[in-house]
Amino acid sequence: MQVPLLDLKAQHRQTRAAVMAALEAVCDEQAFILGARVADLEKDIQKYIGVSQAVGVASGTDAILLALMACGVGAGDEVVTVPYTFFATAGSISRLGAKPVFVDIKPDTYNMDPARLERAVAARTKAILPVHLFGQCAEMEPILQIAARKKVPVIEDAAQAIGAAWRNRTAGSLGQAGCFSFFPSKNLGGFGDGGMVTTNDQAIADRVRMLRVHGSRVKYVHEAIGINSRLDALQAAVLRVKLKYLEEWTKGRQRNAARYEALFKQANLLDRVTLPTVTAENRHVYNQYVIRVQRRDQLRTFLQEQGVGTEIYYPLPLHLQVCYKDLGYRPGSFPHAERAAEETLALPIYAELTEDQQAYVVESIKKFYTSP
Ligand SMILES: *Cc1c(COP(=O)(O)O)cnc(C)c1O
Numbered sequence: 001m002q003v004p005l006l007d008l009k010a011q012h013r014q015t016r017a018a019v020m021a022a023l024e025a026v027c028d029e030q031a032f033i034l035g036a037r038v039a040d041l042e043k044d045i046q047k048y049i050g051v052s053q054a055v056g057v058a059s060g061t062d063a064i065l066l067a068l069m070a071c072g073v074g075a076g077d078e079v080v081t082v083p084y085t086f087f088a089t090a091g092s093i094s095r096l097g098a099k100p101v102f103v104d105i106k107p108d109t110y111n112m113d114p115a116r117l118e119r120a121v122a123a124r125t126k127a128i129l130p131v132h133l134f135g136q137c138a139e140m141e142p143i144l145q146i147a148a149r150k151k152v153p154v155i156e157d158a159a160q161a162i163g164a165a166w167r168n169r170t171a172g173s174l175g176q177a178g179c180f181s182f183f184p185s186k187n188l189g190g191f192g193d194g195g196m197v198t199t200n201d202q203a204i205a206d207r208v209r210m211l212r213v214h215g216s217r218v219k220y221v222h223e224a225i226g227i228n229s230r231l232d233a234l235q236a237a238v239l240r241v242k243l244k245y246l247e248e249w250t251k252g253r254q255r256n257a258a259r260y261e262a263l264f265k266q267a268n269l270l271d272r273v274t275l276p277t278v279t280a281e282n283r284h285v286y287n288q289y290v291i292r293v294q295r296r297d298q299l300r301t302f303l304q305e306q307g308v309g310t311e312i313y314y315p316l317p318l319h320l321q322v323c324y325k326d327l328g329y330r331p332g333s334f335p336h337a338e339r340a341a342e343e344t345l346a347l348p349i350y351a352e353l354t355e356d357q358q359a360y361v362v363e364s365i366k367k368f369y370t371s372p
Contacts, residue, residue, distance in 0.1 A: 001307055001356075001357065001360045002307040003307060003308045003309060003348050003353070003357045003360060003361055004309040004348065005309035005310060005311055005346065005347075005348050006185055006309075006348065006350050007348075007350055007352060007353075008184060008185075008189070010350070010352035011249070011350070011351070011352060014245070014352075015241055015242060015245060018241045019237075019238050019241050019242070022237035022238065022240065022241050023234060023237055023238065025237065026233045026234050026237045029233070031233055032232050032233050032234065033230050033232055033233065034056070034213075034230050034231065034232075034233070035233050036233075037233035037236040037237050037240070038056045038230075038231050038232070038233060038236040040236065040240060041056060041231070041236040041239055041240050041243075042054040042055065042056055042196070044240055044243055045180075045196055045198065045243070046198070048162075048163075048243060048246075049162075049170050049171075049172045049173050049178065049198050050170055050173050051172065051173045051178070051198045051199060051200050052199075052200050052202070052205075053198065053199045053200065053201070053202060053204075053205035054196055054197070054198045054199075054205075055196065055197045055198075055199075055205055055208045055209055055212065056194070056195070056196055056230070056231030056236065057194075057195045057196065057197060057208070057212050057229045057230070057231055058193055058194065058195060058212075058228075058229040058230060058231060059181065059183070059193040059194065059195045059229070060088060060159040060179060060180060060181020060182070060183060060186075060195040061088040061091070061092055061181075061195070062195055062212075062227070062229040063159075063179035063180060063181065063195035063196060063197045064088060064089065064092040064129070064155070064157060064159075064179045065092040065095060065096070065227070065229075066197060066208045066211050066212060066227070066229060067155045067177040067179050067197050067199075067204070067208065068092060068093065068096055068098070068127060068129075068155060069096065069207070069208075069211050069226075070177070070197075070204045070207035070208045070211060071126065071127050071153045071155065071176065071177070071204065072126065073093070073096050073098050073126045073127055074096055074097060074098065074126075075096070075097030075098065076097065076098070076099075076124065077096075077097075077098040077099070077124055077125075077126035077127075078098060078099050078100075078101045078122060078124040078125045078126065079093040079098050079099070079100055079101065079125070079126060079127045079128070079129050080100075080101045080102075080103060080117065080120045080121055080125055080127075080128045080129065081093065081100055081101070081102060081103075081112075081128075081129040081130070081131065081157075082102060082103060082104075082105050082111070082112045082130070082131055082133075082337070083102040083104070083105075083317040083318045083319040083320075083329075083333075083334050083337045084105045084110060084133070084314065084317050084318075084334075084336075084337035084340055084341065085131040085133060085157065085314070085318065086159070086313075086314065087318060087321070088159070089129060089131055089157050089318075090102075090318045090324070093129070094323075098126065099124075099327070100318070100324075100327070101120050101122075101125070102120075102318065102319050102327075102329065102333075102334060102337075103116040103117050103119075103120045103334075104116055104334040104335070104336045104337055105133075105334075105336050105337050105340065106139075106336065107336045107339065107340070108277040109133075109136060109138075109139075109277055109279065110133050110134065110290070110340055110344070111130065111131065111132070111133050111136065111137075111138040111139065112130045112131070112138045112139070112143065113336070114138075114139050114142035114143050114146065115142075117142070117143060117146050118146050121146065121150045121152065125150065125152050126152060126153075127152055127153050127154070127155050128143060128146075128147050128152055128153070128154045128155070128175075129154075129155050129156075129157055130143055130154065130156060130157065130175075131157040131159075131160075132156060132157065132158050132160060132161035132164055132171050133160060134160055134276070134284075134286070134287055134288040134289075134290050134313070134346075135160050135161050135164055135187065135253075135284055135285040135286045135287035135288065136161070136164060136276075136278065136279075136282050136284040136285075137161060137164050137165065137166035137171050137174070137281075137282055138156075138166075139166075139279075139281075140154075140166045140167075140169075140174045140175075141166075141167070141281075144174065144175070147175075153175065153176035153177070154174070154175030154176055155175055155176060155177045155178075155179065156171060156172060156174060156175045156177070156178040156179065157179055158171040158172045158178045158179055158180055158198075159179060159180060159181035159183075159186065159195075160181075160186065160187075160287035160288065161285060161287065162180055162186070162187050162188050162246070162285065163187065163246060163247070163250050163283075163285045164282070164283055164284065164285045165282070165283040166281055166282060166283075167281045168283075172198040173198065173200065176199060176201055176204060177197055177198065177199040177201070177204050177208075178197070178198040178199065179195065179196075179197055179198075180195060180196040180197075180198065181194070181195050182194035182195060182196070182235065182239055186287060187246065187249065187250065187253070187285055187287050188239060188242055188243060188246050189242070190235040190238050190239050190242075191234065191235065191238050192234075192235060193235075194231050194232075194235040194236075194239065195229075195231070196231070210223065210224065210226065211224060211226035211227065211229075212226065212227065212228075212229045212230055213226065213228070213230065214226045214227065214228060248351070249351040250285050250286075250351075251351075252350075252351025252352070252353075253285060253286040253289075253349050253350070253351055254284070254285075254286060256286070256289070256349050256350075256351070256353050256358060257276070257284070257286050257289055257349065259355060259358050260275070260289060260347070260349075260358060260361075260362065261275055263358060263359060263362040264362055267362050267363070267365075267366045269362070269365060269366060269369065272293065272294070272365075272369050273291050273292070273293055273365065274291060274292035274293070275291060276289060276290060276291070286349050288311075288313055288346045288349065289346060289347050289348075289349035290313065290344050290345065290346045290347075291344065291345055291347060292340070292343045292344050292345075293343060293344075293345055293365075294343070296312075296342065296343050296344070296345050298368075299345065299365065299368050300312070300345060302364070302367075302368045303361075303364055303365070303368070306360075306364040306367075308347075308348070308360070308361050308364055309348060310345050310346060310347060310348075311345075311346045312341075312344065312345060312346070313344065313346050314341060315341055316341060317334060317337040317338055317340075317341050319333055319334055319337070320338075347361055348361065
């Protein structure tokens with residue numbers, strides 16, 4: 001049996017007719033950059049997230065960059081975030097000449113540990129950037145409280161968490177701004193790069209709209225030095241079609257997570273495999289289903305031989321990356337992030353995954369731990 005980590009072709013079979021029709025309509029219009037299709041998607045996302053503003057941009061990375069710019073982050077500033085995330089979270093901070101200041105994660109949810117946040121917020125802190133990793137929101141209540149007390153904005157990296165919620169408040173509506181990615185492997189993926197900034201703050205939305213087109217509100221008049229980061233109409237057309245299916249796909253991912261839990265229990269593997277922890281406040285949307293295991297790398301190789309695709313998110317925490325040598329962190333600086341990097345493994349979780357495929361994944365893991 002073959003079980004890929006992600007099977008986008010299975011999803012495409014379901015949406016193909018509607019997506020192709022939407023693409024054809026854009027081709028007939030020959031209006032490719034921003035425009036009415038992107039505005040339509042912005043409205044749909046506003047409604048879905050429950051915010052007053054959504055601004056389409058070229059990628060999730062740019063969504064973070066532009067949200068930081070709109071909040072006035074620049075050279076010499078500090079932004080507090082986590083070291084256990086995709087590089088774009090911290091890279092966007094650095095691109096602005098600001099410094100990422102890391103705080104460790106919680107070992108159960110892999111999200112920012114609010115207990116360590118307060119100490120990291122200093123006079124130069126211009127923003128707090130929690131990540132809703134794998135599709136589950138960070139512990140937002142204490143994070144928002146600390147931010148309010150210190151008077152710094154919270155920008156959510158919600159790239160993996162579209163549709164997730166914390167105490168019934170959606171990811172992307174909790175802080176001053178939310179940043180989404182439409183990278184193809186995200187829960188709402190386009191046919192290429194794309195991103196969105198969500199906010200209830202009209203001023204932030206206006207600034208992002210201005211900054212995404214070279215800092216210009218009026219054509220050829222530039223009030224700030226922005227960037228070129230526009231969502232295109234072809235992506236918006238695809239995403240509008242797919243957004244209609246997102247809840248159904250999310251429920252599929254949640255059903256699959258529940259199935260894994262039952263299967264791992266049945267297989268008596270719970271002493272070997274630590275399943276994802278979902279806290280009571282959270283609606284987890286499982287962009288990734290990440291387990292913690294011993295002998296992770298050997299297990300991964302074994303599963304590959306069995307035809308099961310897996311991935312390591314992320315093998316090297318950001319504070320230990322070569323490009324961040326100068327920040328002065330070292331092995332041991334963030335033990336929970338480092339241990340997670342050594343022990344976690346993402347299993348296939350996409351909505352179209354069958355029960356037989358999941359049973360095969362769990363059987364294969366059982367085989368690895370029980371064969372001599
Ligand atoms: C995917 C991702 C991003 C970046 O999104 P792109 O669209 O690939 O630029 C940022 N942060 C996290 C946590 C991500 O998973």
